[in-house]
Amino acid sequence: MLEIAIKGSKNYWLWIVLLLAIMGAAGIAYIDQFMNGLVISGMSRDVTWGFYIANFTFLVGVAAGGVMVVIPYYLHDYEKFHRITILGEFLAVACLIMCLLFIVVDLGQPTRMLNVLLYPTPHSMLFYDMIVLNGYLFLNIVVGWKVLEAERNQVEPAAWVKPLVYLSIPFAIGIHTVTAYLYCGLPGRGFWLTAILAPRFLASAFAAGPAFLIILCYIIRKFTKFDPGWEAMQTLSKIVCYAVIANIFFFLCEVFVVAYSGIPGHASHLKYLFFGYHGYDMMVPWMWSSFILMGLGAIFLVIPKFRNNYTLLPVTCAMIFIGAWIDKALGMIAGGFVPSPLHHVTEYAPTNQEILISIGVYATGFFVLTILYKLATTVKEEVRG
Amino acid sequence: MMKKSRRSFLKVAGIAAIGMGAAPAMNFASSGSGPVKAPNPEALHAHRWGMVINTNKLTDDVAEAISQVCHASHNVPDFDHEVDEKKYPGLRPVNPKQEIKWIWAEEFHYAFPDKEDEFLAERFHHLPFMVTCNHCKNAPCVQACPTQATFKREDGIVIMDFHRCIGCRFCMAACPYGSRSFNFRDPRPFIAETDPDFPTRSKGVVEKCNLCAERLAKGKQPHCVEASEGAIVVGDLEDPESEVRALLAEHYTIRRKQALGTEPSVYYIV
Numbered sequence: 240m241l242e243i244a245i246k247g248s249k250n251y252w253l254w255i256v257l258l259l260a261i262m263g264a265a266g267i268a269y270i271d272q273f274m275n276g277l278v279i280s281g282m283s284r285d286v287t288w289g290f291y292i293a294n295f296t297f298l299v300g301v302a303a304g305g306v307m308v309v310i311p312y313y314l315h316d317y318e319k320f321h322r323i324t325i326l327g328e329f330l331a332v333a334c335l336i337m338c339l340l341f342i343v344v345d346l347g348q349p350t351r352m353l354n355v356l357l358y359p360t361p362h363s364m365l366f367y368d369m370i371v372l373n374g375y376l377f378l379n380i381v382v383g384w385k386v387l388e389a390e391r392n393q394v395e396p397a398a399w400v401k402p403l404v405y406l407s408i409p410f411a412i413g414i415h416t417v418t419a420y421l422y423c424g425l426p427g428r429g430f431w432l433t434a435i436l437a438p439r440f441l442a443s444a445f446a447a448g449p450a451f452l453i454i455l456c457y458i459i460r461k462f463t464k465f466d467p468g469w470e471a472m473q474t475l476s477k478i479v480c481y482a483v484i485a486n487i488f489f490f491l492c493e494v495f496v497v498a499y500s501g502i503p504g505h506a507s508h509l510k511y512l513f514f515g516y517h518g519y520d521m522m523v524p525w526m527w528s529s530f531i532l533m534g535l536g537a538i539f540l541v542i543p544k545f546r547n548n549y550t551l552l553p554v555t556c557a558m559i560f561i562g563a564w565i566d567k568a569l570g571m572i573a574g575g576f577v578p579s580p581l582h583h584v585t586e587y588a589p590t591n592q593e594i595l596i597s598i599g600v601y602a603t604g605f606f607v608l609t610i611l612y613k614l615a616t617t618v619k620e621e622v623r624g
Numbered sequence: 625m626m627k628k629s630r631r632s633f634l635k636v637a638g639i640a641a642i643g644m645g646a647a648p649a650m651n652f653a654s655s656g657s658g659p660v661k662a663p664n665p666e667a668l669h670a671h672r673w674g675m676v677i678n679t680n681k682l683t684d685d686v687a688e689a690i691s692q693v694c695h696a697s698h699n700v701p702d703f704d705h706e707v708d709e710k711k712y713p714g715l716r717p718v719n720p721k722q723e724i725k726w727i728w729a730e731e732f733h734y735a736f737p738d739k740e741d742e743f744l745a746e747r748f749h750h751l752p753f754m755v756t757c758n759h760c761k762n763a764p765c766v767q768a769c770p771t772q773a774t775f776k777r778e779d780g781i782v783i784m785d786f787h788r789c790i791g792c793r794f795c796m797a798a799c800p801y802g803s804r805s806f807n808f809r810d811p812r813p814f815i816a817e818t819d820p821d822f823p824t825r826s827k828g829v830v831e832k833c834n835l836c837a838e839r840l841a842k843g844k845q846p847h848c849v850e851a852s853e854g855a856i857v858v859g860d861l862e863d864p865e866s867e868v869r870a871l872l873a874e875h876y877t878i879r880r881k882q883a884l885g886t887e888p889s890v891y892y893i894v
Contacts, residue, residue: 275716276827277791278809283721287796287806347791347806347828354771354790365770365794426764426884427800504738580802580881581730581755582737585721 240388243617244610250462251613258606265599268592269344277347279592285585286576288345290593293568294600295341297447299418300440300567302334302375304448306411307478313404319471325615326459326467327452328383331411333608335376340600364421371413378407383611391618415440422575430508430574433496439489440567445482446533447563449475450556455612457553465616465623469549476552480540483533483559490530490566507582508574519584522573525565532562666843670860672780673759673835674889676871679751681855687729687752690851694727694833697847699824701814712813724805726833727756727848735892738881748894754848754856757782757803757833758880758888765795765804774830780861780889781835791828800881801888804832861889 247255272279282289308327311317343349360366382403389396419437426432453475456467497505510516512526536559539545546552578584589597695702703718729752733740736753759782765774766782773788774795796804810827818824822838825831835858836846849856859868868891871877877891 276807276809278716278719278722278827280808282808283719284723284725284805285721285802287793342792345792347793347830348789348826349791351771351788351790354773354788358771358788360770360772362767363770363794364768365792369770421794422797425768425798425800426886427881428797503740575797580737580800581734583734583802 240384240391240614240618243614247613251609254609255606258602258609261602262599262606265596265602268595269599272344272592272596273349279590281588281590281593283585283587285579285583286572286587288572288576289587290568290572290589290597291341291345293572294597295338295345296418296440296571297564297568298334298338298341298604299372299414300444300563301448301451302331302338303411303415303441303444304446304452305331305334305379306408307445307449307482308452308475309404309411310408311474313401314408317474319468319474322465322619323452323456323467323471323475325383325387326455326612327448328379328386329611329615330448330452330455330608331379332376332383332611333604335372335379335414336607337600337604338372339376340603341597344596344600364417364424368414368417368421371410371417375407375410375414378403378410382407383615387615387618390622393622412441415444422571427580428575429502429504431571432505433493435489435493439486439493442482442486442489443563443567446479446486447560447567449482450479450559450563453479453556454553454560459612459616463616463620465619472552473547476540476546476556479556479559480537480546483537483540483563486563486566487530487533487537507578511577511584512570512574516578517584519577519586521586521588522570522577526570529562529565529570532558533566536562664841664843668840668843668845670779670866671862672761672860672889673840673858674780674861674868674891675759675835676857676859676868676877676891676893677754677852678855678857678871678875678893679753680893681853682729682752682754684729684752686851686853686855687754690754690848690856691725691728693847693851695725696817697819698726698822698834699811699815699819700724700726700831701811702816703814705814705816707813715813716809718814719808722806722808724807724811724831726805726831727754729753730755736878736880738883739878753892755801755803755880756848756890757835758801758886758890759833759835761887761889762885764798764800764886768794768798770794777837781837782832783834783837784831786823786825786829786831789829791830793830795830800884800886804830806830 280289305327308320308324312320312324343352346352355365355369382400385400386396416437419440422428422431423433423436453472456472459465459467494509497509507516511519512522514520515523536555539551539555545555573587577586701724703720703723707715732744732748732751732753735755759780761780763776763782766776770792771788771790773785773790774782775785776782791806793806796806807825807827807829812824815824839846846858849858857867857871859866861868863869871893872891875893877893879888879891882888
């Protein structure tokens with residue numbers, strides 16, 4: 240099936256070459272980081288995770304969001320999603336590859352990363368994160384590939400594929416729950432120490448993932464002959480709508496508990512994010528933008544006239560996607576580490592090199608995504624034709 | 625022909641497999657006749673090491689001396705150190721926020737942010753509160769570490785294997801006391817004089833106070849105790865006859881962020 244990926248239009252190859260060029264530039268930047276250490280980053284003694292782990296956290300969500308097409312199709316026989324299920328699964332594959340890359344580029348000693356396997360440590364949440372992330376990646380590759388291959392040969396997928404599909408559903412919930420547990424089990428970090436963190440992660444994941452999938456559907460419609468189906472996209476937009484409202488609601492629950500109880504160890508972080516703390520206010524415009532974007536997006540999705548507007552929908556989805564990214568990537572890291580456990584304020588901003596390396600990881604993800612989507616759309620065109 | 629070569633391959637592979645299985649067994653068998661490590665009779669032992677800091681006895685100068693001797697003898701880099709340009713050409717500029725420290729002085733409201741009080745007695749605002757690793761009984765860093773590079777010894781010391789650490793910094797997110805530092809860069813150019821009694825670190829690993837485990841093993845007191853002019857005492861918390869227990873029985877003491885349940889082993893007489 241892979242041979243499909245080496246036959247493409249001029250635009251296809253231009254895009255591939257562009258991605259490879261970005262990956263190359265970022266690769267050089269990473270080699271420099273590998274040689275000299277994370278000194279090249281904006282991270283510090285007080286803010287020890289930065290842009291890499293922020294993007295990792297967000298992309299785990301986009302990957303988990305893929306399950307929002309798997310559940311309706313496989314559990315509820317929702318036929319409209321038949322065409323896009325594979326898109327959700329392949330999106331998860333690309334996102335998980337990015338997640339793993341973001342973890343590797345964040346390590347101080349990447350050559351020792353297999354120590355996690357050599358000395359398995361069940362009391363560390365990273366141990367479970369490794370299991371569920373790799374497990375979900377494996378499941379999506381196998382399921383996506385087998386189902387697509389069967390479609391190409393116009394036969395039913397092998398019987399053993401179905402159980403793997405069902406297994407992938409708890410794994411999708413699992414990857415984001417365990418990722419939240421990385422944060423919310425730490426006693427000294429008031430911002431993360433909340434039981435709502437995992438549900439909130441899932442809600443924003445089920446908003447950001449399907450929102451991105453809708454945007455991808457638009458792109459597929461423009462550049463291929465395969466039509467994912469407007470009705471499927473509309474259903475997806477309703478899922479995004481509920482999820483983004485749930486995310487805002489969970490956030491407001493958190494705000495109430497923190498503000499009404501007034502416990503300083505919890506309140507100082509939210510205060511820093513939204514109003515500034517002791518004169519440090521780098522995050523304030525970002526956080527307000529995030530919630531304005533998500534809030535407006537929710538309004539546009541609730542009102543049917545706006546939701547069903549073919550031109551407005553991708554804009555709404557982009558707003559929600561960017562809003563969720565600021566909230567979960569930038570806000571989660573900055574809010575957790577500022578102020579520090581000793582209540583010192585050290586702000587964090589990524590360096591250009593950190594951003595370049597991150598863009599390189601995204602380019603790698605898009606490279607994988609492009610090839611997988613190329614396979615999926617071509618096979619579906621073939622079968623229809 | 626094909627069959628024969630396959631058979632000879634299997635034969636060689638089988639012998640190799642036996643060899644691989646036998647090697648560890650032989651190593652094990654031979655280990656009895658090798659040199660035996662004898663415990664140092666002078667080593668200091670405890671069921672659970674703890675520290676009592678009498679802040680009233682500390683001055684800024686003593687506090688500074690404590691940090692100095694600890695950092696110098698543990699090869700902790702000093703980013704203010706003038707780098708030898710010939711030996712290390714073209715180094716990147718220093719980011720002071722990426723500093724490394726094992727024990728240092730903080731003001732009261734930073735050392736004890738949960739005990740902040742607008743009517744706090746004036747003198748507390750000026751006392752140096754030495755903060756370091758608390759060698760917690762329930763250490764969140766030990767729990768978080770995915771490779772057991774940070775682990776707890778039987779005597780309560782929370783210690784690190786610098787060669788196993790992958791540099792994920794999960795322990796730093798987990799520590800409620802900001803006691804850990806990460807080597808964002810190779811520390812060696814910033815070490816004025818390397819102390820041969822303690823290893824230097826490479827870039828990309830975390831480090832922190834080890835309660836001078838290397839000195840306790842030789843029967844010596846930790847550096848901070850020796851430099852503290854009597855302000856810091858280290859001893860066995862579980863021995864009712866120990867000096868630390870006598871101090872705890874005599875004085876009212878506080879610990880950092882007690883409410884979190886990490887059970888710090890460092891006590892402060894205020």
